[in-house]
Amino acid sequence: MVDLRFLHEKTPAEIAAEVQQEEAKLVRAALAQQSSTQKAHATGNPLNADCQLAFPPGFTGLIARFVYDQAPRPVAEVAIVAALGAMAGIAGRSWCISDTGLNLFVILVARSAIGKEAMHSGITMLVRAASSQYPQVANAFDFSDYASGPALVKACAQRPCFVNVSSEIGHKFLAMAKDREQAVRSYRKALTDLYSKSGPHSIAGGITYSNRDENAASVHGVAFSLIGETTPTNFYESITSAMMGDGFMSRFCVIDYTGERPEENRERLKEPHPELVAHFVEIARQADLLSSKENFMQVIVDTNAQTLLDQFSLECDQHIRAAGDDEGRRQLWNRAHLKVLRVSALLAVSDYPAAPTVNLKQVEWAITLIRHGISAFEHRIRAGDVGEGTDGGREQKVLDLCKEFLFLPAGKIPGWLKHAGKMQQAAIIPRKYLQQRTQRLAAFEKHRLGHTAALNLAIKTAITNGNLMEVNKSKAAELYGYSGQAYRLLSSN
Numbered sequence: 001m002v003d004l005r006f007l008h009e010k011t012p013a014e015i016a017a018e019v020q021q022e023e024a025k026l027v028r029a030a031l032a033q034q035s036s037t038q039k040a041h042a043t044g045n046p047l048n049a050d051c052q053l054a055f056p057p058g059f060t061g062l063i064a065r066f067v068y069d070q071a072p073r074p075v076a077e078v079a080i081v082a083a084l085g086a087m088a089g090i091a092g093r094s095w096c097i098s099d100t101g102l103n104l105f106v107i108l109v110a111r112s113a114i115g116k117e118a119m120h121s122g123i124t125m126l127v128r129a130a131s132s133q134y135p136q137v138a139n140a141f142d143f144s145d146y147a148s149g150p151a152l153v154k155a156c157a158q159r160p161c162f163v164n165v166s167s168e169i170g171h172k173f174l175a176m177a178k179d180r181e182q183a184v185r186s187y188r189k190a191l192t193d194l195y196s197k198s199g200p201h202s203i204a205g206g207i208t209y210s211n212r213d214e215n216a217a218s219v220h221g222v223a224f225s226l227i228g229e230t231t232p233t234n235f236y237e238s239i240t241s242a243m244m245g246d247g248f249m250s251r252f253c254v255i256d257y258t259g260e261r262p263e264e265n266r267e268r269l270k271e272p273h274p275e276l277v278a279h280f281v282e283i284a285r286q287a288d289l290l291s292s293k294e295n296f297m298q299v300i301v302d303t304n305a306q307t308l309l310d311q312f313s314l315e316c317d318q319h320i321r322a323a324g325d326d327e328g329r330r331q332l333w334n335r336a337h338l339k340v341l342r343v344s345a346l347l348a349v350s351d352y353p354a355a356p357t358v359n360l361k362q363v364e365w366a367i368t369l370i371r372h373g374i375s376a377f378e379h380r381i382r383a384g385d386v387g388e389g390t391d392g393g394r395e396q397k398v399l400d401l402c403k404e405f406l407f408l409p410a411g412k413i414p415g416w417l418k419h420a421g422k423m424q425q426a427a428i429i430p431r432k433y434l435q436q437r438t439q440r441l442a443a444f445e446k447h448r449l450g451h452t453a454a455l456n457l458a459i460k461t462a463i464t465n466g467n468l469m470e471v472n473k474s475k476a477a478e479l480y481g482y483s484g485q486a487y488r489l490l491s492s493n
Helices: 013-042 057-069 074-089 120-129 135-140 149-158 170-178 183-195 233-236 243-247 274-292 305-321 327-334 336-351 362-380 389-404 418-423 429-440 451-464 473-480
Strands: 105-110 162-167 223-230 252-257 428-430 468-470 487-489
Touching: 057 074, 057 120, 057 274, 074 105, 074 120, 074 135, 074 162, 074 223, 074 252, 074 274, 074 336, 120 135, 120 162, 120 274, 135 162, 135 274, 149 170, 149 183, 170 183, 170 223, 223 233, 243 327, 252 362, 252 487, 305 327, 305 336, 305 362, 327 336, 327 362, 336 362, 336 418, 362 389, 389 428, 389 429, 389 451, 389 468, 389 487, 418 428, 418 473, 428 429, 429 451, 451 468, 451 487, 473 487
Parallel strands: 105 223, 105 252, 162 223
Antiparallel strands: 428 487, 468 487
């Protein structure tokens, strides 16, 4: 019998349905490929399945390795922040590079219960061991919670070189974002000023009270460093456009750990190796000797390292120009070169404090660190996670949530959806899902027109840009048993 089925002409509706199904398959395949590529990249570091940063080279790397090995839940990023803070605490003032001291502001951003407390325990263990040989080491470390700018400035007058190790620094940022208390305003101003006061020709202004006994004099060259840890929600949602635009955030090196809770370390170290402690003490002694004579030792840069530093400086200039009038993105790169200089110099000092010279390997690692922080920040901005957000960021967040829905496992499908699997296969996302997932996001919640209006605008932008298409409500009800608004994802970008 002759097969005449090929003579059957498909209706326009059937053709459109097939085209849509094929488009949905292509979108899902592209998204799956992106996810696979990202996972492969994340597991490329042997230290930790989710780590994107290698340990620093040289002695600072040994400090990081110790903090990592003593941690109940080892995370390389946590250890790196601790190591940089430890070095900045003892070496931030006595050595300088390009007329600036070596103080750092570093913030670790990670979800709760991943082992951030190892930053505190590792530093405490190292300082305790070093203090038994050289008690003055303890002066370079401070775990206080400063309530105001005057309190911080007064502490700097008493000891001009130290690192403040702060727990849950995100709460401080939340208070600064609200901008309701004078004490918090003064704290932010003090941080802004102190960052650039570590050079040999800088003077940190004192404070004057009506009671002369409480006055704090101006100090020549203050190297105040700050390291802290916080959760993504507390930190990113607290950042305002003013913080980005006035250069406050450009002073911070942000290390963003997005990995999962690591396995427990059942054979963690109980104390640092004697040779590690001895070298750490040697650096502290050298720092105090230089400080006692008001000497600032210049860190030298070798030829290859200088070439790379110059190239990175040009790269920063290009990014700043490309940002145009976007002050937030301009500020991301504004102090990037300065931070690379300081980190590179700290690595050099940690290796050979008597005559430190920055080499190519140290600069390469420092650039990787700073790029890592900028990349994480830019990603958060695009995703609409930062503070009040931007129109483009909110659109990207909606698209990310659409992608999230398409790959939700059966156990996480909302109970109010009857035929979620069919909707996922057709790349269709219910608006109710987007509404619920954006309710607590600052970029939507803090919008001047309110959450619903912000979501409407983001969806409208996505439709205008060809990334989403609204689905006919009657068709959605007929095919998927869903009577609300829904959208088809058209692009994997």
